[in-house]
Amino acid sequence: MGKASEKKSINFLRGIPAEEALSRLIPIASEGYEKAIKRYGTEVLQYGHFNGFKPLRDLIGQSHQVDPERVIVGNGGLEVISLFFKSLPRGSNIIVEEATYDRTMVDAERYGHNLIGVELTSTGINLNQLEKVVNKIPAAVFYGIPFHQNPTGINYSEENRQAVEQICREKGILCAWDICYELLRYDGNQNTSITVSEWGPILMSSFTKTISPGTKCGYIVLPKDYVEHMGKVVANTRINPNLPTQAFIADFIESGKYLEFLDYLCTLYKPKMDALNISLNAHFPEAFSVDISGGFFASVSLQKITPDKEESFIKSAKEAGVGIAAAWDAVAPNLREKKRKDGLFTRLTFPAYEPEEIQWGIAKLKELEEILP
Numbered sequence: 001m002g003k004a005s006e007k008k009s010i011n012f013l014r015g016i017p018a019e020e021a022l023s024r025l026i027p028i029a030s031e032g033y034e035k036a037i038k039r040y041g042t043e044v045l046q047y048g049h050f051n052g053f054k055p056l057r058d059l060i061g062q063s064h065q066v067d068p069e070r071v072i073v074g075n076g077g078l079e080v081i082s083l084f085f086k087s088l089p090r091g092s093n094i095i096v097e098e099a100t101y102d103r104t105m106v107d108a109e110r111y112g113h114n115l116i117g118v119e120l121t122s123t124g125i126n127l128n129q130l131e132k133v134v135n136k137i138p139a140a141v142f143y144g145i146p147f148h149q150n151p152t153g154i155n156y157s158e159e160n161r162q163a164v165e166q167i168c169r170e171k172g173i174l175c176a177w178d179i180c181y182e183l184l185r186y187d188g189n190q191n192t193s194i195t196v197s198e199w200g201p202i203l204m205s206s207f208t209k210t211i212s213p214g215t216k217c218g219y220i221v222l223p224k225d226y227v228e229h230m231g232k233v234v235a236n237t238r239i240n241p242n243l244p245t246q247a248f249i250a251d252f253i254e255s256g257k258y259l260e261f262l263d264y265l266c267t268l269y270k271p272k273m274d275a276l277n278i279s280l281n282a283h284f285p286e287a288f289s290v291d292i293s294g295g296f297f298a299s300v301s302l303q304k305i306t307p308d309k310e311e312s313f314i315k316s317a318k319e320a321g322v323g324i325a326a327a328w329d330a331v332a333p334n335l336r337e338k339k340r341k342d343g344l345f346t347r348l349t350f351p352a353y354e355p356e357e358i359q360w361g362i363a364k365l366k367e368l369e370e371i372l373p
């Protein structure tokens with residue numbers, strides 16, 4: 001092998017599952033899809049089940065202890081979030097975390113909604129700031145990612161999460177939690193599940209990171225009186241979702257193999273997460289919020305990389321084999337200017353890489369930061 005092919009590289013940009021996890025899924029998915037078609041036949045090949053495949057809605061309802069009529073299962077988390085945004089009156093005010101999933105913000109803006117960011121702390125939302133915002137602005141929705149947040153990796157404390165729910169409830173704001181990383185905790189602890197009552201909160205989730213992005217399946221749990229309205233938006237946008245996928249996932253869950261797969265994922269991702277935490281603590285102790293305990297992401301603000309140096313730093317990182325990008329699209333528009341003062345904000349992902357690669361990549365970033373003129 002020539003020297004060039006031995007050059008190390010890592011791409012911290014794409015939050016994708018590890019290839020080996022997907023490979024492990026091949027026999028499970030092949031059998032699962034075949035079984036689904038054989039078991040349900042034309043039922044999953046025909047139109048129907050607009051709000052999702054009934055057996056899967058039942059299982060999701062059971063897992064969150066809600067009436068399955070409140071569950072809508074779609075083609076991915078992003079799809080159900082988008083349909084939810086579509087179901088709101090145009091120009092609604094949506095409160096988001098200071099940094100959040102960039103695609104949901106872009107999507108909300110496309111429906112003409114206004115985004116208002118509220119600062120994050122290492123244990124959740126800055127509650128004083130949230131109070132101030134809700135007292136000033138009539139918001140329709142709060143959207144947050146309480147477990148292993150994308151992009152910061154923080155976990156809300158239970159008190160903080162409940163306080164957010166309480167504030168929303170008092171103000172008649174729909175509180176929507178995107179819980180797609182809840183089950184991906186690698187430090188040996190379990191996240192405490194969110195209790196759903198008649199009023200909410202709304203839960204949004206996805207099987208993208210816990211099964212596979214290719215199978216594309218996600219869901220939303222709504223207050224009962226919102227289901228009919230949202231159901232119309234859903235049916236008029238895409239009629240039914242992908243039913244063979246949903247039948248496969250229902251069977252995967254029912255068989256108990258989904259839980260086994262989750263255990264496998266948590267074991268697989270733990271050393272990778274540890275490598276990320278150790279390297280960040282060693283090289284960027286001031287630049288990141290907390291040790292992460294699961295999920296797919298951590299973020300850092302590289303203080304020395306001021307806006308004028310951003311482009312050349314990203315370019316030299318790329319040339320050195322480290323893929324990073326500025327994550328300004330993930331920052332709420334009203335807080336971007338302020339956040340820029342902390343230096344280059346970037347999101348790092350780790351599950352698809354080996355611990356050594358992660359350690360090398362972080363060390364390289366530090367080295368480049370030090371030598372940048």
Ligand SMILES: Cc1ncc(COP(=O)(O)O)c(C=O)c1O
Pocket residue numbers: 015075076077078079101145150178180205206207208213216217218
């Ligand atoms: C917070 C969050 N919500 C939703 C999604 C999208 O999930 P899906 O691929 O099922 O659309 C992701 C994917 O990365 C995510 O990070």
